[in-house]
Amino acid sequence: MHQLLFLRHAKAAAAGPGIPDDARPLTARGRGDASAIGAAMRARGLLPDLVLVSSARRAIETLAALEPWEETPLVETMAQLYLASAEQILGILAEVAETVRSVLVIGHNPGLHDCALRLADHRDDGERREIVTRLAAGLPTGTLLEFAYGGPWAALGVGPARLLRFLSPRDLTAAEG
Secondary structure: OEEEEEEEOOOEOOOEOOEOHHHOOEOHHHHHHHHHHHHHHHHOOOOOOEEEEEOOHHHHHHHHHHOOOOOOOEEEEEHHHOOOOHHHHHHHHHOOOOOOOEEEEEEOOOHHHHHHHHHEOOOOOOOOHHHHHHHHHOOOOOOEEEEEEOOOHHHEOOEOEEEEEEEOHHHHHHHHO
């Protein structure tokens, strides 16, 4: 069984004059949210073997805020993930070696959200209705998704994957309060 984790980059500064979109840094809130998601990942045992991260500054800063890792994953910064479509993300994942059990993709909307919608098994089994409904409503910045997938990476997207978790920074704030 493969584990696929999607993480939309955390909250970034707005685009401005002289700052290219791919150079936008995280805001203070974004750094705090990403750090909280990293702690939540460790607490839940969500530790990837491989991290595929967009080359955009906000994605790289999101990855940095997730640390420290108990075991350092292999990290691959990929220009192809910057504003990648669902099809491009699936193409990248199809190249992952079968020996890799868990992959974390840190990327951007709308491609990451579209890919998650495409992967999620939308059959209503009651147990997962809430998280599938939340996914359908959107993928906020800093939100982590966890999928379980029984097939080979190369066939990802052909059949559904099981959406196990939808964890947003807001969920963590609500749990603390």
